[in-house]
Amino acid sequence: MTQTSLPESKMPVVPPRVLLGPGPSAAHPRVLQAMMSNMIGYLDPDFMLIMDEVSELLKRVFQTDESITLALSGTGSAGMEAGLNSLLEPDDTVVMCIYGFFCERMVEMAGRLGANVVPIRAPWGGPFPAEMLEEELKNHRNVKLVTAIHAETSTGVRQPLEDLSRLAKAHDALFMVDAVTSLGGNEVAVDDWDIDYCYSATQKCLGCPPGLSPVALSPRALDSVKSRAKKPTSWYLDLALNANYWGFDRVYHHTAPVSMILALREGLRIVLEEGLEERFARHHRNSLALWAGLEALGLDLVAPEEHRLDQITPFWIPEGVDDDRVRGMLLREYNIEIGKGLGEFAGKVWRVGLMGESSKSEYVLALLSALESILPREGFEVGPGAGVAAASRSLAGG
Amino acid sequence: MTQTSLPESKMPVVPPRVLLGPGPSAAHPRVLQAMMSNMIGYLDPDFMLIMDEVSELLKRVFQTDESITLALSGTGSAGMEAGLNSLLEPDDTVVMCIYGFFCERMVEMAGRLGANVVPIRAPWGGPFPAEMLEEELKNHRNVKLVTAIHAETSTGVRQPLEDLSRLAKAHDALFMVDAVTSLGGNEVAVDDWDIDYCYSATQKCLGCPPGLSPVALSPRALDSVKSRAKKPTSWYLDLALNANYWGFDRVYHHTAPVSMILALREGLRIVLEEGLEERFARHHRNSLALWAGLEALGLDLVAPEEHRLDQITPFWIPEGVDDDRVRGMLLREYNIEIGKGLGEFAGKVWRVGLMGESSKSEYVLALLSALESILPREGFEVGPGAGVAAASRSLAGG
Numbered sequence: 001m002t003q004t005s006l007p008e009s010k011m012p013v014v015p016p017r018v019l020l021g022p023g024p025s026a027a028h029p030r031v032l033q034a035m036m037s038n039m040i041g042y043l044d045p046d047f048m049l050i051m052d053e054v055s056e057l058l059k060r061v062f063q064t065d066e067s068i069t070l071a072l073s074g075t076g077s078a079g080m081e082a083g084l085n086s087l088l089e090p091d092d093t094v095v096m097c098i099y100g101f102f103c104e105r106m107v108e109m110a111g112r113l114g115a116n117v118v119p120i121r122a123p124w125g126g127p128f129p130a131e132m133l134e135e136e137l138k139n140h141r142n143v144k145l146v147t148a149i150h151a152e153t154s155t156g157v158r159q160p161l162e163d164l165s166r167l168a169k170a171h172d173a174l175f176m177v178d179a180v181t182s183l184g185g186n187e188v189a190v191d192d193w194d195i196d197y198c199y200s201a202t203q204k205c206l207g208c209p210p211g212l213s214p215v216a217l218s219p220r221a222l223d224s225v226k227s228r229a230k231k232p233t234s235w236y237l238d239l240a241l242n243a244n245y246w247g248f249d250r251v252y253h254h255t256a257p258v259s260m261i262l263a264l265r266e267g268l269r270i271v272l273e274e275g276l277e278e279r280f281a282r283h284h285r286n287s288l289a290l291w292a293g294l295e296a297l298g299l300d301l302v303a304p305e306e307h308r309l310d311q312i313t314p315f316w317i318p319e320g321v322d323d324d325r326v327r328g329m330l331l332r333e334y335n336i337e338i339g340k341g342l343g344e345f346a347g348k349v350w351r352v353g354l355m356g357e358s359s360k361s362e363y364v365l366a367l368l369s370a371l372e373s374i375l376p377r378e379g380f381e382v383g384p385g386a387g388v389a390a391a392s393r394s395l396a397g398g
Numbered sequence: 399m400t401q402t403s404l405p406e407s408k409m410p411v412v413p414p415r416v417l418l419g420p421g422p423s424a425a426h427p428r429v430l431q432a433m434m435s436n437m438i439g440y441l442d443p444d445f446m447l448i449m450d451e452v453s454e455l456l457k458r459v460f461q462t463d464e465s466i467t468l469a470l471s472g473t474g475s476a477g478m479e480a481g482l483n484s485l486l487e488p489d490d491t492v493v494m495c496i497y498g499f500f501c502e503r504m505v506e507m508a509g510r511l512g513a514n515v516v517p518i519r520a521p522w523g524g525p526f527p528a529e530m531l532e533e534e535l536k537n538h539r540n541v542k543l544v545t546a547i548h549a550e551t552s553t554g555v556r557q558p559l560e561d562l563s564r565l566a567k568a569h570d571a572l573f574m575v576d577a578v579t580s581l582g583g584n585e586v587a588v589d590d591w592d593i594d595y596c597y598s599a600t601q602k603c604l605g606c607p608p609g610l611s612p613v614a615l616s617p618r619a620l621d622s623v624k625s626r627a628k629k630p631t632s633w634y635l636d637l638a639l640n641a642n643y644w645g646f647d648r649v650y651h652h653t654a655p656v657s658m659i660l661a662l663r664e665g666l667r668i669v670l671e672e673g674l675e676e677r678f679a680r681h682h683r684n685s686l687a688l689w690a691g692l693e694a695l696g697l698d699l700v701a702p703e704e705h706r707l708d709q710i711t712p713f714w715i716p717e718g719v720d721d722d723r724v725r726g727m728l729l730r731e732y733n734i735e736i737g738k739g740l741g742e743f744a745g746k747v748w749r750v751g752l753m754g755e756s757s758k759s760e761y762v763l764a765l766l767s768a769l770e771s772i773l774p775r776e777g778f779e780v781g782p783g784a785g786v787a788a789a790s791r792s793l794a795g796g
Contacts, residue, residue: 259661
């Protein structure tokens, strides 16, 4: 028999962190407390009431009356895969608007499914121009699906969606949107923007731990899943089966992750207690302060201001400054996590996330103070206190 | 804009439950407390230490030195799908030993993948005879995979695995085992039984909430995934990509579900603190008491005693007794959940789970007392106190 004794733990307690990376962001203490609940059965009538409530809360946060809403038992990437796997059959044409790392993940996933993938690549760092989609759509008949990402976490760009949606619909295609980083921190209007499948994640602007992917599925998208010639290759992420369990039928599919669903319920309640508009305003206010502070330190932001995300801010690493060493100092000396660059931005940018419970003015000031101390040690001179001063002025409304 | 106010909750607090169904079982209070931790980044070096620890603890619980171990970010069904999706390519032959509801789920999943699925169906309620596999394997060349379920939750049968494994290996096939219901409650010896892919779940005998699927993957299975002609259709559940993140490379795959991983770590530590052998003995002791009590009430168990699972006990619903009504009374009057029948046993059996933190003598006695009160109301007479008396004698070693 193999070794079965108890090994000593090298990290018995999770160290405190100021989480200003791409997520997980901080979880709200009430959310953590919600997870302390005892378990309950996945078909218990009282648990059904809780699932109904989560579904209703999601409708309000996704701003939809039309779509069915539920939480898939996986992270945001599971939401991405569920959409592609359920909406696409082999050889279906999917036109993908590509302008960052996570857009490329969609290409990878759809390729594995044997779809006819048509990526349209725009330069990283700005929004995707609707005209490029308009031109490309002229080359295709029977486009099944058009995809876009609302908040590209790799570039920090907020993508306008209305024009892309209109073009997709004009070609009778379904429109799928990644709202992983935006939901709860920025307006996501599923009905107004006519989105057929929208998926998100719990660990960014919803103030919950990672582990679930909230989704909204339009009647048209659900019809499309139900009328497939062949079933999706994934049983676990089959949107029709998941909708049967979350919806009226309550057909057993898999054991629901009870604690995560309770966490999500509490997180969504907190979002609505704060108020969507107030929450979006808070995200914007703290990001404005961050941007003012970074610029006062002489750092250059990746995205142009009019297209910047409030959730995550990539900025260029100054020449001669060591990526890993600075992030290591932030983590070891200040317990602050920021994100590294991904894909073609790897080693070139840092990314600061201010999402959900991590979007707080005190964290903005702490990060700027830390950078003011660290960057000169790397040979990048900054005006002492300049970042904090600019951020404080911004927060004071100046 | 749609309604964005906060709706009133119909079930603000999860009601207490004695969870004696097929899972989730009760979570250990220390496990719930572990989920109160603050978040931490998925590439934080301190979180890597925690993942290493989980991996090491899993090796001990799966009793393997050879396999790599990790936890997939989904429930047990995700573990099932990850194995089939990663190990099978279209047209690969998979021979499936079928003797219950969850075996049929494997058939459904593998069919969606375009595999050449060869189900061998044995009657429900007993173990699968190795001779049937031996015979069937003679009809095939190039069998890629043989599958079995260690603990069929629908029938309550413990399946001997050594002979099936030996036959699979004699035909140069990989051997995949579902240990969802057995891991942590019954011996699961991945190395000794030469299992190439073994998956489980957190909410049964590991005392954790549902949401993760711990898996063990042999070097041979990993080679097989890495040498595929085409990538698996699933990116999210691709075992090679998940192994890259959990293993030495630490390549970012998806945001790890931090709280669930912390819960699993605590659950696994508790398993090893109790000791595997002691824990298996506890499960057996409480099940013996349950069986004695049910039989003393004149109830018939589905599985023959020599093949009975300690984790879950299906027994026949007496004629004339209403399935839903009795389970409803147990839930509403006693807060006790038991499981209903699945598939061909739907409406015919009840299933009592005694798993992990739910395997306690007091719960056995509470259930038997409740049945003694309820069944006569349904016209099924039982000797007053007979079940509790028999169970108590069994617990006292009589």
